[in-house]
Amino acid sequence: SQKIEQNSEALNIQEGKTATLTCNYTNYSPAYLQWYRQDPGRGPVFLLLIRENEKEKRKERLKVTFDTTLKQSLFHITASQPADSATYLCALGGQGNLIFGKGTKLSVKP
């Protein structure tokens, strides 16, 4: 069955460092992958989409890579800030509905 895993439930880093979150998947060939941010008590908010033929996407301090051979996406936040603290979800798409990972809770300490 399709499976999507995000590297860890929680990630703690120091302000100013780069946060790297991992999303791995099996038994799926996504046409695209999306990353969302979710704050406590709120719904997810879309951040970035990367398609299967794209290796890298950037948006301000965010960078996403997509390796369809490794079946992995990396999500980077450079120069992290305490305001970046949230849960980040990856989602696979292209074969019907989106399949979401459980998320990684990022905490950025000042």
Next chain:
Amino acid sequence: GAGVSQSPSNKVTEKGKDVELRCDPISGHTALYWYRQSLGQGLEFLIYFQGNSAPDKSGLPSDRFSAERTGGSVSTLTIQRTQQEDSAVYLCASSLGGLAAQGETQYFGPGTRLLVL
């Protein structure tokens, strides 16, 4: 403009009761999705409406769950004879075109937190 809204924001009910959860999508969005998010779990797809097409109900966990979308806008998710395992956050999302295969961005509401005692 206004985003996706959901009501109620919180709902506490007794086991065996029926509940109705409401979703108001963004105006003009043709697609509407319902998800369930349990503690420590990812978003679980429940049902998808696209325009006037028959809904994709493949994610509904049992026949106690049903949903409708009236007039292509507001949607109601109904859970009959609620069980304790139904306790979760129910999230609604809408998108402009709705073709998931094309990577449409989904805009989520704040969710309804359901607690079944």
